[in-house]
Amino acid sequence: MVEIVRMEKITKIYPGTVALDKVDFFLNEGEILSLLGENGAGKSTLMKILYGLTDPTSGDVYYHGEKINFRRPVDAIEKGICMVHQHFMLVPAFTVTENIIAGSEPGKNGFVDMRRARKEVRDLISQFKFNIDPDTKVENLSVGEQQRVEILKVLYRKADVIILDEPTAVLTPQEVDDLFVILRRLRAEGKSITIITHKLKETIALADRVMILRDGKLIRDDVDPSKVSTNQLSEMMVGREVDLQERRPAKNIGDVSLHVEGLTVEEDGKKKVNNVSLDVKAGEILGIAGVEGNGQTQLIEALTGLRRVDSMELLLNGEKITGASDGFLRAGIAHVPEDRLSMGLVKEMSIKENMILGYHREDDCCDRRGVLKRKEINDKGNRLKDQFLVKAPNVDAKIDELSGGNQQKVVIARAFSHNPKAIIIAHPTRGVDIGAMEYIHQQMIELRDKGAAILLISADLDEVKTLSDRLLIMFEGEIVSETMPGELTDIEMGLLMTGGHSMIEGE
């Protein structure tokens, strides 16, 4: 095998922390390398050095045996090292073609040759069987398709080495499968691929070789994914045993706590949620699995009072709840929203302020005249920060400065600490690392065992399967199946999630 990239004794010191400590790295031609590590392990920093986004404090980088020193990403792109960023670098208002060519346009005399551009893009799309229309605007594409546009951008620039930063973080399970097909196809074309990830199953499914970083140090760079289990990998990554697959079923399921009947939400003339009824019992986790965009968002927003519904009867412990979201909160229905940064947190505000958002009018935060109690809020912030293991210098730190996992812990701390009777939790561990994931799962189970009714909506099949005491599957706004976890295989669940329920029922 030909070695294409080699990095020797890379050290990167940020003020106060050693991000990378004498890390060696190599990438062979035509392989898929999984660079595995928790958030903050240094994997992104290492790739940023290769890509020219930041300089190493010490250490050398070789490309095709030649020592290189990229000053800017453009230098790397010119040599054929390209990166697909986690947050897409696309212009939603441009067409696919425009997005791909911008910056390296075909044409002469300063004019863009759109005909040639379109043809080149079309050829690329058909060469790699990407199945997107080069003339649609990117804003009309799904997340998975947008990612394909990002990959096309890289291919258009004749990349030999492709770095993908957390490529599956925003994808649905189906889109992940599609992505893997694409990446294998790229490998077959001789491209060398590195994926930065902390997902173990995906690593095992995709990679040829696994390299593991922990706390800025290289742990292993020669793991053969076909010879290890996810447990072994997570142990190498976290440094201790982690078990995410262990089920801890509820022991004390009580009476119906949250009763929803006849929920219908119309949007743009379509019934996004169609006559859904469900019950969540006290001390139970009810999981809802489904491909995103099948009404989950509307369901969540209806059950938390964020959206006007066309019809719904919602009873919490027998009491009818109506009105706006603050009424729902006060009645005891807490919410862990789908997207923590856009709905769960104000990222410019401090940890302690975020800890009380939505509950800031309660007596422990606010006096009768409407003045916030500074000391109490500060104490409360500190208490929750310690209790929920939020890693941050102090409670005045801005949410912005925290990792995804710690941000999510702030959301969880706020919602869980108010002893909700019922709670709607959406994608609780999206984009957080294994340590935080394990912790959040544990907290959810504790809350359940304290008698809360939990409705869990997640695109992560493993998560719903492991945590749920009862499992619903949602497709096109309807509940298409109700089972106990373990009754269905992954394949059956996948079929139900994509509208194949009639096939299964017909068996």
Add this chain to the structure above:
Amino acid sequence: MIDFDTGLVISILASTLRRTVPLLLAATGGAFSMRSGVIDLGLEGMMLAGSFFSVMGAWMTGSPWMGLLFGVVFGIVFSMLHAVMHINYKVNGSISGMAVNLLAAAMTPLLLTIVYGLSGKSEIVTSFSNFDPDWLMGIPFLGPILGSQNVIFFIAMALVIISWIFMFKTTLGLRMRMVGENPHAASAVGLNVKAYKYFGVAMSGALAGLGGAYLSLGQMGMFVKDMTAGRGYIAVVINAFGRYNPFGALAGSAFFGFFDALQTIFQSVFPSQLVMMTPYVVTILVIVFGLKGGRSPAGTGKHVEE
């Protein structure tokens, strides 16, 4: 009362075109600024600077062409104030734009006093005459309308076409629009984001300066204090109304120009205070009803850390 005959129609349309030109130039300039991701709230000040310095240039050199050049150059100079504050020092673009407007509003009367020793208005300078060759005047209807325009009108029309071609057909135009839509994406493919923003703002200064020059030098041959009278702000609205497209700016400016022209003609019929409100009332109506569904470039006001 007014008789509605051909003569009146011609005079309304000719007047419409004259009133379109300054709005059109400023709005097209604004399109450059907005497309590069910088808000165009400084148009009023750049226009006012253009109208003052073009007259001063013509007064100093005796040539209206030199005056025009002065107007354009000082439009750019004033725009650079906005650019440096916003692009380099990351001042909120609305604030740095307003700073330009305030500076121009304060500076031009001061310079009037210093340069001419006059308050309120400047001396009269040589201006452009109408472009009215016999062959043009011979064309029925269209001839007298176009024949009562000066050379800046024709320059403005050419600039609209050139600007459109630049924005939508050239490499640099595509890149400038990319910067305006998503500066991070632009930076990631190696574009110099700041340079494109500077270019966009400079173009807005140049075109707004030219628009201002048309008002003073092109129409009256002199500068009058506060003579832009909010046209720069109206251009901001027109630009949004025209979806940041030079041809959209043309349509929008003609729409406003028409109401502005009607206003002068109906002043003899209705109370003039009421009639003079028309362009501003139309502006408000456009803001309320005409901007729906339009959206400004997504990267407006965003910076890239380098």
